[in-house]
Amino acid sequence: MPGFEARRLRGLVQSDIRRMSRESDRAGAINLGQGICDLPTPPAVAEAAKAAIDADRSVYSYPEGDLALREAIAAKLGRDNGIQARPDTEIVVTAGATGAYTTAVNALLDPGDGILLMEPYYGYHLNAAVVAGLEPHCLTLEPPGFAVTEDALRAALRPHTRAVVVCTPANPSGKMFGRAELEAVARVAHERDLLVITDEIYEYIRFDGRPHISPATVDGLWPRTVSIMGLSKTFSITGWRMGYAVAPAPLARAIALVNDLYYVCAPTPLQHGVTAGFGLPTTYFAGLATDYQRKRERLCEALAAAGTRPIVPQGAYYVLADVSDWGFPTAWEAAGVLVEHGKVASVPGSAFYQGPTGDQLLRFCFAKDDAVLDAACERIRRFQPSPALM
Structure with a gap:
């Protein structure tokens, strides 16, 4: 062969x-x-998707997603994350959080660029970066605390490092980044002009009263951050492949372009289903x-x-x-x-x-x-x- x-x-x-x-x-x-x-x-999510199928709401959406869904996401971001994002220009609905990550690294980084992962890492973050032609390198966080320090971050960077991935709450460790650690990430990102790519898909699954802090809200990180979130875990719909990326308009525009080229759009009837999910009472979350x-x-x-x-x-x-x-x-x-x-x-x-x-x-x-x-x-x-x- x-x-x-x-x-x-x-x-x-x-x-x-x-x-x-x-x-x-x-x-x-x-x-x-x-x-x-x-x-x-949740029945409301499943029934809304079924209703969309029965109503033949099955054609392509915009590459960035159905506007009603993006409006629901924007409201959720303001309420739960402290992120004020425009639904028309700063949110892109994707084929799962992995789709958001794949489109982001291909839209915003060039082959040969370095991307810093913190290990233990989620394997898809590593391998999708490799397929995009990037060079992953790792900062090892030691169990059981998996603490992140500013000195360790700086030492792990290489001259060609262009991005750092922050996964919180983290798969597989369950680590949640505290404010001091995110402030350290912010100082290093500003100093080295790094793109910050987050994975926050487990944002609602946190324990012992710990708050989830979206990195984009810390120390001026918003202009250089792609916040990746998803609905697979929140609504127990891992096979639906529904996620989204949130970023300043120029970054979101590039992500939407690649999303169109790779995926065209996320599954339209399922977009209508998860839109209903954002209307669930806060007690559900x-x-x-x-x-x-x-x-x-x-x-x-x-x-x-x-x-x-x-x-x-x-x-x-x-x-x-x-x-x-x-x-x-x-x-x-x-x-x-x-x-x-x-x-x-x-x-x-x-x-x-x-x-x-x-x-x-x-x-x-x-x-x-x-x-x-x-x-x-x-x-x-x-x-x-x-x-x-x-």
Whole structure:
């Protein structure tokens, strides 16, 4: 066969998250690996999408999205994020938050530019940057606190670094950036003229009363920030692929151009569905944090009972657990034995690090129906880890 694969794809393989979902299906396990979020969609969201389909509201929207949806997003941004964005020029609806990230890095950065990620990172941030021709480099944040300092940020930059990614609440660590850390990011970004790309898709899933702070609102970062948010987690519609990017008009215009070229528009009937979701009472959004905190506590207790050291997340719906006491040489081997013999799927921590830090970590997702999560927790408690099972 002729070698037609692009050089920039060499070394890239499908996400370990997807691989573990396949392993889970093969082994008949409960999948706590991929963040599928198989919880019920709010009826108002589902019914509005069905009504749009029944009414044949199925043609293309504008590349930047249906105006009514952008107006609803603008109202939400002002209410919950402290961001005043114009719905006509500063919001772009995308095919998921990953679509927003992909269009942003292709619209605003050039091949060869450096982009700084903080590890543990979300693998799509790394690989989408590689496919765009960028050069990712990493600042390793040490567990369990994953603290960010100004000195460490400066030391991680390279002469050609043009952007930094801030994921808060973070996947996979659950870290939430505090104001002092974001002020440090702002000082470095202003000093080095960096673009700041955020991933805030888990903004409503936060624990112990912690506030979510959108980086664009800190120390004059708005003119150089693309805020990426999404609806997959908020409304339990991961398969709908609905997200959005918020940025000053010149940046948003470039993102909308690339969004048109790559995706044309986000699925139109589903845009009408999520528009209805923004009309849900504020108690719905507050309830997400309460419900997920209960799930977090159940999973962390089970992981501790199984001999791991869970790193209790501040937000998002994942737990990184240190499984070094299980005695496996690598995270992949630990995950493999757990899915095969414990019948619970996780994701090896090495999927989120370029270096060795993740090799004794596993990531577990708790965005599950209570009965399913309880069954998974019971399997984790009963699991008897042994390298002899490899």
